[in-house]
Amino acid sequence: MGRMGTLCNSFVGSFQTPIFTRVKTRHKQPLLPRRNLNLKAMSMDPTDSKTYQQNLLVMRHGDRLDNFDPTWEKTAARPWDPPLIQTGLSRAFQTGRAFRTLLPFPIHRVFVSPFLRCVQTASEVVAALCADDDVPKAKSSRDVVSIDPSKVKVSIEYGLCEMLNTLAIRPDVAPKDGIFRFDIPKLEALLPSGTLDRAVEPVYKEMPQWEETVMDTQSRHEKMIKALADKYPSENLLLVTHWEGVAVSVSAFKEDTSVAKVDYCGYSELRRSVSWKNQTFSAGNFEVLTKSGRTGVTYYAN
Template identity: 70%
Template sequence: MDSSETKTCYQNVVVMRHGDRMDNFDHKWVVTAERPWDPPLTHDGLVRAFRTGRALRAHLGFPIDRVFVSPFLRCVQTASEAVAALCSVDDDPNAKSSCDVTSIDPSKVKVSIEYGLCEMLSREAIRLDVAPKDGIFRFDVPQLEAMLPSGTVDPTMERVYKELPQWEETVTGTRTRYEQIIKALADQYPSENLLLVTHGEGVGVSVSGFLEDTIVVEVDYCAYSELRRPISCKYEPLAAGKFEVLTRSGKTGVTYYPTSNLT
Protein backbone atom coordinates (compact mmCIF):
# COMPACT_ATOMS: atom_id res chain seq x y z
CA MET A 1 0.00 0.00 0.00
CA ASP A 2 1.30 3.47 -0.90
CA SER A 3 2.21 5.53 2.19
CA SER A 4 -0.06 8.33 0.97
CA GLU A 5 -3.04 5.98 0.78
CA THR A 6 -5.63 6.27 3.54
CA LYS A 7 -6.09 3.12 5.57
CA THR A 8 -9.70 2.31 6.44
CA CYS A 9 -10.55 0.45 9.61
CA TYR A 10 -13.96 -0.36 11.07
CA GLN A 11 -15.53 0.42 14.41
CA ASN A 12 -18.23 -1.93 15.68
CA VAL A 13 -20.96 -1.02 18.14
CA VAL A 14 -23.27 -3.66 19.65
CA VAL A 15 -26.41 -2.38 21.37
CA MET A 16 -28.03 -4.91 23.71
CA ARG A 17 -31.20 -5.04 25.78
CA HIS A 18 -31.18 -6.21 29.41
CA GLY A 19 -32.36 -9.68 30.43
CA ASP A 20 -35.69 -10.84 31.90
CA ARG A 21 -36.89 -8.36 34.52
CA MET A 22 -38.37 -9.54 37.80
CA ASP A 23 -41.61 -7.54 37.79
CA ASN A 24 -42.78 -9.11 34.53
CA PHE A 25 -42.62 -12.60 36.07
CA ASP A 26 -43.37 -12.05 39.76
CA HIS A 27 -46.14 -9.47 40.03
CA LYS A 28 -46.04 -9.62 43.85
CA TRP A 29 -42.46 -8.32 43.83
CA VAL A 30 -43.62 -4.72 43.29
CA VAL A 31 -45.77 -4.75 46.43
CA THR A 32 -42.82 -4.93 48.84
CA ALA A 33 -40.03 -3.45 46.67
CA GLU A 34 -38.27 -0.32 47.94
CA ARG A 35 -37.58 0.73 44.34
CA PRO A 36 -40.50 -0.74 42.35
CA TRP A 37 -39.39 1.15 39.23
CA ASP A 38 -35.96 -0.53 39.25
CA PRO A 39 -36.47 -4.31 39.14
CA PRO A 40 -33.60 -6.80 39.14
CA LEU A 41 -33.21 -9.70 36.75
CA THR A 42 -34.81 -13.07 37.30
CA HIS A 43 -32.55 -16.13 37.50
CA ASP A 44 -33.39 -16.86 33.88
CA GLY A 45 -32.45 -13.28 33.03
CA LEU A 46 -29.01 -13.71 34.57
CA VAL A 47 -28.47 -16.95 32.65
CA ARG A 48 -29.66 -15.36 29.41
CA ALA A 49 -27.30 -12.40 29.86
CA PHE A 50 -24.31 -14.68 30.48
CA ARG A 51 -25.13 -16.85 27.47
CA THR A 52 -25.50 -13.78 25.29
CA GLY A 53 -22.08 -12.59 26.41
CA ARG A 54 -20.65 -15.97 25.45
CA ALA A 55 -22.39 -15.83 22.08
CA LEU A 56 -20.96 -12.36 21.41
CA ARG A 57 -17.48 -13.59 22.27
CA ALA A 58 -17.80 -16.61 20.01
CA HIS A 59 -19.56 -15.20 16.97
CA LEU A 60 -18.93 -11.47 16.54
CA GLY A 61 -15.55 -11.86 14.86
CA PHE A 62 -14.06 -8.91 16.77
CA PRO A 63 -13.33 -8.21 20.45
CA ILE A 64 -15.43 -5.93 22.64
CA ASP A 65 -13.05 -3.33 24.09
CA ARG A 66 -15.40 -1.20 26.15
CA VAL A 67 -18.87 -1.55 27.68
CA PHE A 68 -21.29 1.24 28.61
CA VAL A 69 -24.38 0.50 30.66
CA SER A 70 -27.59 2.17 31.81
CA PRO A 71 -27.68 2.75 35.60
CA PHE A 72 -30.89 0.72 36.02
CA LEU A 73 -30.26 -2.42 38.06
CA ARG A 74 -31.44 -4.85 35.39
CA CYS A 75 -28.95 -3.37 32.93
CA VAL A 76 -26.03 -3.39 35.38
CA GLN A 77 -26.74 -7.04 36.23
CA THR A 78 -26.94 -7.86 32.52
CA ALA A 79 -23.64 -6.11 31.86
CA SER A 80 -22.02 -7.91 34.79
CA GLU A 81 -22.98 -11.31 33.39
CA ALA A 82 -22.04 -10.43 29.82
CA VAL A 83 -18.67 -8.98 30.85
CA ALA A 84 -17.88 -12.05 32.96
CA ALA A 85 -18.50 -14.17 29.86
CA LEU A 86 -16.41 -11.88 27.66
CA CYS A 87 -13.50 -11.85 30.13
CA SER A 88 -13.54 -15.43 31.42
CA VAL A 89 -10.20 -17.20 31.28
CA ASP A 90 -11.48 -20.72 31.87
CA ASP A 91 -13.99 -21.16 29.05
CA ASP A 92 -16.05 -23.89 30.70
CA PRO A 93 -18.76 -24.94 28.20
CA ASN A 94 -21.01 -25.92 31.13
CA ALA A 95 -20.90 -22.47 32.76
CA LYS A 96 -24.38 -20.96 33.05
CA SER A 97 -23.65 -17.68 34.82
CA SER A 98 -20.88 -15.58 36.30
CA CYS A 99 -21.07 -17.75 39.44
CA ASP A 100 -19.52 -20.56 37.40
CA VAL A 101 -16.58 -18.43 36.24
CA THR A 102 -13.54 -18.98 38.44
CA SER A 103 -11.19 -16.50 36.75
CA ILE A 104 -11.49 -13.47 34.50
CA ASP A 105 -8.99 -11.22 32.75
CA PRO A 106 -10.16 -7.65 33.59
CA SER A 107 -7.73 -6.16 31.07
CA LYS A 108 -9.91 -7.39 28.20
CA VAL A 109 -12.86 -5.03 28.75
CA LYS A 110 -13.46 -1.72 30.53
CA VAL A 111 -16.94 -0.87 31.83
CA SER A 112 -18.63 2.45 32.62
CA ILE A 113 -22.11 3.54 33.68
CA GLU A 114 -23.64 6.09 31.32
CA TYR A 115 -26.80 8.02 32.23
CA GLY A 116 -27.63 8.65 28.56
CA LEU A 117 -28.44 4.94 28.12
CA CYS A 118 -31.10 4.96 30.85
CA GLU A 119 -34.73 3.92 30.49
CA MET A 120 -37.23 6.30 28.93
CA LEU A 121 -38.18 8.45 31.91
CA SER A 122 -41.88 8.83 31.22
CA ARG A 123 -45.16 7.07 31.90
CA GLU A 124 -44.87 5.29 28.55
CA ALA A 125 -42.12 3.13 30.07
CA ILE A 126 -42.56 3.48 33.86
CA ARG A 127 -46.02 3.29 35.40
CA LEU A 128 -47.05 6.28 37.47
CA ASP A 129 -47.98 4.08 40.44
CA VAL A 130 -44.38 2.79 40.73
CA ALA A 131 -42.42 5.87 39.63
CA PRO A 132 -40.83 8.06 42.37
CA LYS A 133 -43.45 10.50 43.63
CA ASP A 134 -41.03 13.42 43.31
CA GLY A 135 -39.97 12.39 39.80
CA ILE A 136 -36.35 11.96 40.89
CA PHE A 137 -34.62 8.68 40.07
CA ARG A 138 -31.72 8.08 42.43
CA PHE A 139 -28.83 5.71 41.77
CA ASP A 140 -25.89 4.80 43.99
CA VAL A 141 -23.27 4.57 41.25
CA PRO A 142 -20.41 3.22 43.45
CA GLN A 143 -22.76 0.47 44.67
CA LEU A 144 -23.71 -0.38 41.08
CA GLU A 145 -20.07 -0.39 39.97
CA ALA A 146 -19.29 -2.86 42.77
CA MET A 147 -21.63 -5.35 41.05
CA LEU A 148 -19.44 -5.42 37.95
CA PRO A 149 -16.54 -7.90 37.62
CA SER A 150 -13.55 -6.82 39.70
CA GLY A 151 -11.04 -4.67 37.86
CA THR A 152 -13.25 -3.92 34.85
CA VAL A 153 -14.65 -0.52 35.91
CA ASP A 154 -12.95 2.45 34.23
CA PRO A 155 -12.64 5.20 36.90
CA THR A 156 -11.34 7.75 34.37
CA MET A 157 -14.34 7.78 32.04
CA GLU A 158 -16.36 11.02 31.95
CA ARG A 159 -20.04 10.50 31.26
CA VAL A 160 -21.57 12.09 28.18
CA TYR A 161 -24.74 12.76 30.20
CA LYS A 162 -23.68 14.25 33.51
CA GLU A 163 -27.13 13.69 34.97
CA LEU A 164 -30.32 11.79 34.19
CA PRO A 165 -32.96 13.19 31.83
CA GLN A 166 -35.90 14.95 33.46
CA TRP A 167 -38.94 12.86 34.33
CA GLU A 168 -41.68 12.88 31.68
CA GLU A 169 -39.35 13.23 28.72
CA THR A 170 -41.18 12.71 25.43
CA VAL A 171 -40.97 9.55 23.32
CA THR A 172 -39.43 11.58 20.49
CA GLY A 173 -36.97 13.16 22.90
CA THR A 174 -35.98 9.74 24.24
CA ARG A 175 -35.37 8.36 20.78
CA THR A 176 -33.25 11.36 19.90
CA ARG A 177 -31.30 10.84 23.13
CA TYR A 178 -30.58 7.20 22.30
CA GLU A 179 -29.40 8.04 18.79
CA GLN A 180 -27.21 10.86 20.11
CA ILE A 181 -25.63 8.78 22.88
CA ILE A 182 -24.75 5.95 20.48
CA LYS A 183 -22.96 8.43 18.23
CA ALA A 184 -21.33 10.31 21.11
CA LEU A 185 -19.88 7.21 22.75
CA ALA A 186 -18.64 5.89 19.43
CA ASP A 187 -17.02 9.26 18.64
CA GLN A 188 -15.39 9.31 22.08
CA TYR A 189 -13.69 5.95 21.43
CA PRO A 190 -13.42 5.64 17.62
CA SER A 191 -10.62 3.07 17.70
CA GLU A 192 -12.50 0.69 20.03
CA ASN A 193 -15.42 -1.72 19.62
CA LEU A 194 -18.27 -0.99 22.03
CA LEU A 195 -21.07 -2.87 23.75
CA LEU A 196 -23.92 -0.67 24.99
CA VAL A 197 -26.29 -2.31 27.49
CA THR A 198 -29.57 -0.44 27.56
CA HIS A 199 -33.34 -0.85 27.24
CA GLY A 200 -35.65 -2.11 24.51
CA GLU A 201 -36.32 1.34 23.08
CA GLY A 202 -32.59 2.01 22.85
CA VAL A 203 -31.99 -1.17 20.88
CA GLY A 204 -34.89 -0.29 18.60
CA VAL A 205 -33.43 3.14 17.90
CA SER A 206 -30.05 1.59 17.13
CA VAL A 207 -31.78 0.02 14.12
CA SER A 208 -34.44 2.54 13.10
CA GLY A 209 -32.15 5.52 13.72
CA PHE A 210 -29.49 4.24 11.33
CA LEU A 211 -31.54 2.30 8.79
CA GLU A 212 -33.85 4.59 6.82
CA ASP A 213 -37.57 3.93 6.51
CA THR A 214 -37.53 1.12 9.07
CA ILE A 215 -39.84 0.33 11.96
CA VAL A 216 -38.83 -1.97 14.83
CA VAL A 217 -41.70 -4.13 16.08
CA GLU A 218 -40.04 -6.35 18.71
CA VAL A 219 -36.90 -6.43 20.86
CA ASP A 220 -36.52 -9.59 22.95
CA TYR A 221 -34.69 -9.80 26.27
CA CYS A 222 -30.93 -9.67 25.60
CA ALA A 223 -31.60 -8.99 21.91
CA TYR A 224 -28.89 -6.96 20.25
CA SER A 225 -28.12 -5.03 17.11
CA GLU A 226 -24.75 -4.67 15.44
CA LEU A 227 -23.60 -1.41 13.86
CA ARG A 228 -20.42 -0.80 11.89
CA ARG A 229 -18.82 2.29 10.43
CA PRO A 230 -15.58 2.95 8.53
CA ILE A 231 -12.82 4.87 10.30
CA SER A 232 -10.09 6.61 8.33
CA CYS A 233 -6.92 5.77 10.27
CA LYS A 234 -4.39 7.95 8.41
CA TYR A 235 -4.76 11.21 10.31
CA GLU A 236 -5.61 12.39 13.83
CA PRO A 237 -8.31 12.94 14.80
CA LEU A 238 -9.74 9.81 13.19
CA ALA A 239 -12.44 10.49 10.60
CA ALA A 240 -15.58 8.36 10.89
CA GLY A 241 -18.12 7.45 8.23
CA LYS A 242 -21.82 6.62 8.65
CA PHE A 243 -23.06 3.65 10.60
CA GLU A 244 -24.58 0.73 8.77
CA VAL A 245 -26.87 -1.79 10.46
CA LEU A 246 -25.55 -5.33 10.07
CA THR A 247 -28.29 -7.04 12.08
CA ARG A 248 -30.78 -9.01 9.99
CA SER A 249 -34.38 -8.85 11.20
CA GLY A 250 -35.14 -11.63 13.67
CA LYS A 251 -31.62 -13.06 13.77
CA THR A 252 -30.51 -11.62 17.12
CA GLY A 253 -33.90 -10.99 18.71
CA VAL A 254 -34.64 -7.68 16.96
CA THR A 255 -37.52 -7.76 14.49
CA TYR A 256 -38.06 -4.90 12.05
CA TYR A 257 -39.40 -4.22 8.58
CA PRO A 258 -39.59 -1.35 6.05
CA THR A 259 -42.20 1.32 6.75
CA SER A 260 -43.49 0.70 3.21
CA ASN A 261 -45.07 -2.47 4.61
CA LEU A 262 -47.48 -0.26 6.52
CA THR A 263 -49.16 1.03 3.37
Protein backbone atom coordinates in the same frame (compact mmCIF):
# COMPACT_ATOMS: atom_id res chain seq x y z
CA MET B 1 -44.21 -1.81 33.53
CA GLY B 2 -41.81 -1.45 30.59
CA ARG B 3 -42.33 -3.21 27.31
CA MET B 4 -44.58 -6.23 27.78
CA GLY B 5 -44.09 -7.80 24.34
CA THR B 6 -41.27 -10.10 25.48
CA LEU B 7 -42.96 -12.22 28.14
CA CYS B 8 -43.09 -15.18 25.81
CA ASN B 9 -39.29 -15.12 25.63
CA SER B 10 -38.95 -16.42 29.17
CA PHE B 11 -36.71 -19.41 28.62
CA VAL B 12 -33.00 -19.44 27.89
CA GLY B 13 -32.53 -21.34 24.67
CA SER B 14 -29.24 -22.62 23.30
CA PHE B 15 -27.33 -20.90 20.52
CA GLN B 16 -27.51 -23.16 17.51
CA THR B 17 -23.78 -23.84 17.05
CA PRO B 18 -21.65 -26.94 17.65
CA ILE B 19 -19.84 -25.43 20.63
CA PHE B 20 -22.92 -25.37 22.83
CA THR B 21 -24.83 -28.27 24.30
CA ARG B 22 -28.26 -28.47 22.76
CA VAL B 23 -31.04 -27.89 25.27
CA LYS B 24 -34.68 -28.46 24.51
CA THR B 25 -36.52 -25.21 25.15
CA ARG B 26 -39.69 -23.56 23.99
CA HIS B 27 -37.87 -20.66 22.35
CA LYS B 28 -34.56 -20.63 20.58
CA GLN B 29 -31.91 -18.05 21.42
CA PRO B 30 -31.08 -15.73 18.51
CA LEU B 31 -28.26 -16.74 16.19
CA LEU B 32 -25.13 -14.67 15.72
CA PRO B 33 -24.50 -14.83 11.98
CA ARG B 34 -20.93 -15.53 10.88
CA ARG B 35 -19.36 -13.24 8.27
CA ASN B 36 -16.03 -13.70 6.54
CA LEU B 37 -15.00 -10.11 7.12
CA ASN B 38 -11.98 -8.54 8.73
CA LEU B 39 -13.81 -6.35 11.22
CA LYS B 40 -11.26 -6.26 14.03
CA ALA B 41 -10.84 -2.68 15.27
CA MET B 42 -7.77 -2.58 17.48
CA SER B 43 -6.84 0.25 19.86
CA MET B 44 -4.18 2.22 18.00
CA ASP B 45 -1.91 5.23 18.05
CA PRO B 46 -3.93 8.19 16.66
CA THR B 47 -0.81 9.43 14.84
CA ASP B 48 -1.04 6.41 12.55
CA SER B 49 -2.71 6.74 9.17
CA LYS B 50 -5.15 3.88 8.95
CA THR B 51 -8.68 2.96 7.91
CA TYR B 52 -10.60 0.20 9.65
CA GLN B 53 -14.06 -0.88 10.74
CA GLN B 54 -15.59 0.10 14.09
CA ASN B 55 -18.26 -2.27 15.42
CA LEU B 56 -21.00 -1.40 17.89
CA LEU B 57 -23.58 -3.65 19.58
CA VAL B 58 -26.67 -2.28 21.31
CA MET B 59 -28.26 -4.80 23.67
CA ARG B 60 -31.39 -4.97 25.80
CA HIS B 61 -31.20 -6.17 29.41
CA GLY B 62 -32.27 -9.65 30.53
CA ASP B 63 -35.56 -10.87 32.00
CA ARG B 64 -36.83 -8.45 34.67
CA LEU B 65 -38.45 -9.69 37.86
CA ASP B 66 -41.61 -7.57 37.84
CA ASN B 67 -42.76 -9.06 34.53
CA PHE B 68 -42.79 -12.52 36.14
CA ASP B 69 -43.81 -11.71 39.73
CA PRO B 70 -46.41 -8.91 39.76
CA THR B 71 -46.48 -8.97 43.58
CA TRP B 72 -42.81 -7.96 43.87
CA GLU B 73 -43.40 -4.25 43.37
CA LYS B 74 -45.93 -4.05 46.21
CA THR B 75 -43.18 -4.34 48.83
CA ALA B 76 -40.18 -3.11 46.81
CA ALA B 77 -38.35 0.01 47.99
CA ARG B 78 -37.64 0.90 44.34
CA PRO B 79 -40.52 -0.63 42.34
CA TRP B 80 -39.35 1.19 39.20
CA ASP B 81 -35.93 -0.51 39.28
CA PRO B 82 -36.48 -4.30 39.25
CA PRO B 83 -33.60 -6.79 39.24
CA LEU B 84 -33.21 -9.72 36.87
CA ILE B 85 -34.62 -13.14 37.57
CA GLN B 86 -32.21 -16.08 37.41
CA THR B 87 -33.28 -16.79 33.84
CA GLY B 88 -32.26 -13.25 32.92
CA LEU B 89 -28.84 -13.66 34.52
CA SER B 90 -28.29 -16.92 32.65
CA ARG B 91 -29.50 -15.45 29.37
CA ALA B 92 -27.10 -12.51 29.72
CA PHE B 93 -24.15 -14.78 30.51
CA GLN B 94 -24.87 -17.09 27.57
CA THR B 95 -25.16 -14.08 25.28
CA GLY B 96 -21.74 -12.92 26.49
CA ARG B 97 -20.29 -16.37 25.79
CA ALA B 98 -21.70 -16.24 22.27
CA PHE B 99 -20.23 -12.77 21.72
CA ARG B 100 -16.84 -14.07 22.80
CA THR B 101 -16.97 -17.21 20.67
CA LEU B 102 -18.81 -16.20 17.52
CA LEU B 103 -18.26 -12.52 16.85
CA PRO B 104 -15.48 -11.91 14.30
CA PHE B 105 -14.18 -8.98 16.37
CA PRO B 106 -13.39 -8.29 20.04
CA ILE B 107 -15.46 -6.05 22.30
CA HIS B 108 -13.16 -3.52 23.95
CA ARG B 109 -15.52 -1.39 26.00
CA VAL B 110 -19.00 -1.63 27.55
CA PHE B 111 -21.33 1.22 28.52
CA VAL B 112 -24.39 0.48 30.62
CA SER B 113 -27.60 2.16 31.79
CA PRO B 114 -27.67 2.75 35.58
CA PHE B 115 -30.87 0.72 36.04
CA LEU B 116 -30.16 -2.40 38.10
CA ARG B 117 -31.37 -4.86 35.45
CA CYS B 118 -28.91 -3.39 32.95
CA VAL B 119 -25.95 -3.40 35.34
CA GLN B 120 -26.67 -7.02 36.23
CA THR B 121 -26.89 -7.87 32.52
CA ALA B 122 -23.60 -6.12 31.78
CA SER B 123 -21.92 -7.88 34.70
CA GLU B 124 -22.85 -11.30 33.33
CA VAL B 125 -21.84 -10.45 29.77
CA VAL B 126 -18.49 -9.00 30.86
CA ALA B 127 -17.76 -12.01 33.08
CA ALA B 128 -18.25 -14.25 30.06
CA LEU B 129 -16.10 -12.03 27.84
CA CYS B 130 -13.27 -11.84 30.38
CA ALA B 131 -13.26 -15.44 31.64
CA ASP B 132 -9.79 -16.98 31.49
CA ASP B 133 -11.29 -20.23 30.28
CA ASP B 134 -14.52 -20.80 28.38
CA VAL B 135 -16.51 -23.42 30.27
CA PRO B 136 -19.28 -24.79 28.01
CA LYS B 137 -21.37 -25.94 30.96
CA ALA B 138 -21.17 -22.58 32.78
CA LYS B 139 -24.62 -21.09 33.36
CA SER B 140 -23.71 -17.75 34.94
CA SER B 141 -20.81 -15.69 36.26
CA ARG B 142 -20.88 -17.81 39.42
CA ASP B 143 -19.38 -20.64 37.38
CA VAL B 144 -16.41 -18.51 36.25
CA VAL B 145 -13.27 -19.33 38.24
CA SER B 146 -11.11 -16.38 37.16
CA ILE B 147 -11.17 -13.50 34.70
CA ASP B 148 -8.73 -11.25 32.85
CA PRO B 149 -10.11 -7.74 33.56
CA SER B 150 -7.80 -6.18 30.97
CA LYS B 151 -9.92 -7.59 28.14
CA VAL B 152 -12.93 -5.27 28.60
CA LYS B 153 -13.54 -1.98 30.41
CA VAL B 154 -16.97 -0.93 31.70
CA SER B 155 -18.62 2.39 32.55
CA ILE B 156 -22.10 3.43 33.70
CA GLU B 157 -23.74 6.00 31.44
CA TYR B 158 -26.89 7.93 32.43
CA GLY B 159 -27.70 8.67 28.78
CA LEU B 160 -28.47 4.99 28.12
CA CYS B 161 -31.25 4.89 30.72
CA GLU B 162 -34.87 3.83 30.32
CA MET B 163 -37.36 6.13 28.61
CA LEU B 164 -38.45 8.35 31.50
CA ASN B 165 -42.17 8.72 30.95
CA THR B 166 -45.37 6.87 31.74
CA LEU B 167 -45.18 4.77 28.57
CA ALA B 168 -42.23 2.88 30.08
CA ILE B 169 -42.65 3.46 33.83
CA ARG B 170 -46.10 3.53 35.40
CA PRO B 171 -46.79 6.67 37.43
CA ASP B 172 -47.83 4.63 40.48
CA VAL B 173 -44.35 3.09 40.75
CA ALA B 174 -42.25 6.06 39.59
CA PRO B 175 -40.56 8.22 42.27
CA LYS B 176 -43.10 10.69 43.64
CA ASP B 177 -40.74 13.61 43.08
CA GLY B 178 -39.81 12.45 39.58
CA ILE B 179 -36.14 12.05 40.53
CA PHE B 180 -34.51 8.70 39.78
CA ARG B 181 -31.68 8.22 42.24
CA PHE B 182 -28.90 5.67 41.84
CA ASP B 183 -26.11 4.64 44.19
CA ILE B 184 -23.42 4.53 41.51
CA PRO B 185 -20.61 3.10 43.71
CA LYS B 186 -22.96 0.30 44.78
CA LEU B 187 -23.83 -0.45 41.17
CA GLU B 188 -20.19 -0.34 40.09
CA ALA B 189 -19.40 -2.91 42.79
CA LEU B 190 -21.63 -5.39 40.92
CA LEU B 191 -19.27 -5.37 37.93
CA PRO B 192 -16.51 -7.99 37.67
CA SER B 193 -13.48 -6.92 39.70
CA GLY B 194 -11.01 -4.78 37.79
CA THR B 195 -13.23 -4.08 34.78
CA LEU B 196 -14.54 -0.67 35.87
CA ASP B 197 -12.86 2.26 34.10
CA ARG B 198 -12.88 5.09 36.62
CA ALA B 199 -11.25 7.52 34.21
CA VAL B 200 -14.24 7.69 31.87
CA GLU B 201 -16.26 10.91 31.89
CA PRO B 202 -19.95 10.18 31.19
CA VAL B 203 -21.66 11.91 28.28
CA TYR B 204 -24.67 12.64 30.53
CA LYS B 205 -23.61 14.00 33.91
CA GLU B 206 -27.08 13.37 35.36
CA MET B 207 -30.32 11.58 34.57
CA PRO B 208 -32.69 12.98 31.91
CA GLN B 209 -35.80 14.71 33.21
CA TRP B 210 -38.90 12.72 34.11
CA GLU B 211 -41.71 12.90 31.54
CA GLU B 212 -39.39 13.27 28.58
CA THR B 213 -41.22 12.72 25.29
CA VAL B 214 -40.79 9.69 23.06
CA MET B 215 -39.05 11.89 20.50
CA ASP B 216 -36.72 13.22 23.19
CA THR B 217 -35.87 9.66 24.20
CA GLN B 218 -35.23 8.58 20.63
CA SER B 219 -33.04 11.61 20.00
CA ARG B 220 -31.12 10.92 23.22
CA HIS B 221 -30.34 7.34 22.27
CA GLU B 222 -29.28 8.27 18.75
CA LYS B 223 -26.97 10.97 20.12
CA MET B 224 -25.56 8.53 22.69
CA ILE B 225 -24.64 5.99 20.01
CA LYS B 226 -22.85 8.63 17.95
CA ALA B 227 -21.20 10.32 20.94
CA LEU B 228 -19.79 7.12 22.45
CA ALA B 229 -18.60 5.83 19.08
CA ASP B 230 -16.87 9.16 18.38
CA LYS B 231 -15.34 9.21 21.86
CA TYR B 232 -13.74 5.79 21.31
CA PRO B 233 -13.37 5.52 17.52
CA SER B 234 -10.61 2.90 17.64
CA GLU B 235 -12.59 0.50 19.86
CA ASN B 236 -15.55 -1.83 19.42
CA LEU B 237 -18.37 -1.02 21.85
CA LEU B 238 -21.26 -2.79 23.56
CA LEU B 239 -24.09 -0.60 24.91
CA VAL B 240 -26.38 -2.30 27.44
CA THR B 241 -29.65 -0.41 27.55
CA HIS B 242 -33.44 -0.79 27.21
CA TRP B 243 -36.08 -1.60 24.56
CA GLU B 244 -36.16 1.91 23.14
CA GLY B 245 -32.38 2.18 22.90
CA VAL B 246 -32.11 -1.00 20.83
CA ALA B 247 -35.03 0.05 18.65
CA VAL B 248 -33.44 3.42 17.92
CA SER B 249 -30.14 1.77 17.01
CA VAL B 250 -31.97 0.17 14.09
CA SER B 251 -34.57 2.76 13.08
CA ALA B 252 -32.20 5.74 13.28
CA PHE B 253 -29.59 4.16 11.02
CA LYS B 254 -31.72 2.09 8.63
CA GLU B 255 -33.94 4.27 6.49
CA ASP B 256 -37.73 3.82 6.61
CA THR B 257 -37.61 1.10 9.25
CA SER B 258 -39.66 0.54 12.41
CA VAL B 259 -38.89 -1.94 15.18
CA ALA B 260 -41.74 -4.19 16.32
CA LYS B 261 -40.06 -6.28 19.01
CA VAL B 262 -36.88 -6.48 21.08
CA ASP B 263 -36.43 -9.66 23.10
CA TYR B 264 -34.63 -9.86 26.41
CA CYS B 265 -30.90 -9.70 25.58
CA GLY B 266 -31.82 -8.99 21.97
CA TYR B 267 -29.24 -6.79 20.27
CA SER B 268 -28.43 -4.91 17.10
CA GLU B 269 -25.09 -4.75 15.33
CA LEU B 270 -23.79 -1.62 13.62
CA ARG B 271 -20.60 -0.97 11.68
CA ARG B 272 -18.86 2.05 10.19
CA SER B 273 -15.53 2.90 8.54
CA VAL B 274 -13.12 5.05 10.54
CA SER B 275 -10.02 6.76 9.11
CA TRP B 276 -7.18 8.29 11.10
CA LYS B 277 -4.88 10.93 9.61
CA ASN B 278 -2.79 13.63 11.29
CA GLN B 279 -4.13 12.72 14.75
CA THR B 280 -7.75 13.29 13.72
CA PHE B 281 -10.37 10.84 12.57
CA SER B 282 -13.25 10.85 10.15
CA ALA B 283 -16.03 8.30 10.17
CA GLY B 284 -18.64 7.10 7.73
CA ASN B 285 -22.29 6.48 8.51
CA PHE B 286 -23.31 3.47 10.56
CA GLU B 287 -24.59 0.47 8.64
CA VAL B 288 -27.12 -1.78 10.38
CA LEU B 289 -25.96 -5.39 9.94
CA THR B 290 -28.78 -6.92 11.99
CA LYS B 291 -31.25 -9.07 10.06
CA SER B 292 -34.81 -8.94 11.35
CA GLY B 293 -35.51 -11.74 13.82
CA ARG B 294 -31.95 -13.11 13.83
CA THR B 295 -30.62 -11.58 17.06
CA GLY B 296 -33.81 -10.91 19.01
CA VAL B 297 -34.76 -7.71 17.16
CA THR B 298 -37.71 -7.75 14.76
CA TYR B 299 -38.28 -4.83 12.40
CA TYR B 300 -40.15 -4.02 9.20
CA ALA B 301 -40.05 -1.52 6.36
CA ASN B 302 -42.39 1.46 6.71
